[in-house]
Amino acid sequence: MMNCKEALPLIHEYLDGDLQGSDSQRLKEHLISCQACHALFKQLEKTDAMVRMLHPVKASDTLTAQIMSGLPRAKKKNAWMEWIRKHPAVSVAIVFATVMFGSFMSMWNDDTNLMVKGNDLQDVVIQGDTVIVPKGHTVKGDLVVQRGKLRVEGDVTGNLIVIDGTLNLASTAHISGQVTQVDEALGWIWYKIGEFVSMLSR
Secondary structure, three states: OOOHHHHHHHHHHHHOOOOOHHHHHHHHHHHHHOHHHHHHHHHHHHHHHHHHHOOOOOOOOOHHHHHHHHOOOOOOOOHHHHHHHHOHHHHHHHHHHHHHHHHHHHHHHHOOOOEEEEOOOOOOEEEOOEEEEOOOOEEOOOEEEEOOEEEEOOEEOOOEEEEOOEEEEOOOOEEOOOEEEEOOHHHHHHHHHHHHHHHHOO
8 A cells, every 4th residue: 555655756757747557556546545645636736737838938049148238247246145055955945835835825725625534434423514523422533624613522532623613522522632723824834734744754
């Protein structure tokens, strides 16, 4: 069974059209079973499609000469540019963080559907946009609810995470792990970054 760390480079190969055979089939099976990788794949696919839609611009043969003749004489070197040249890894990290921030903001704005995630959802009841853990029932492991209302009357043996929604804990509820509510886009971004990092470290 493919894990998320193995899937990430294969996603890039697939989008470049270089992935074939059994690796392609294994990646498809992983994307069907893993919501996090599927969401990342969709985001990268959308970005790739937008880049491919850009029209190539052909510069005239004399453009370089015109630009060079119009430039002022060389001045003292820019300290900021010098710092970037001396620290290329940090510069790449900043660009990566900016792109990830933009992607996460786009996902936050685009995602309007209820999402329920957990390893044990057989005792969870969903009524419209409300997710209920009934009294006398136990959800084993973590429970994540996004864009919905969560009402817990029974037990959850892991962490409880509510993203852009509401949480109602009855007096009969018992949560073994931590209870986290993410209501702002910035908090959601930090949550997704943490989720992404933990996924890669598996």
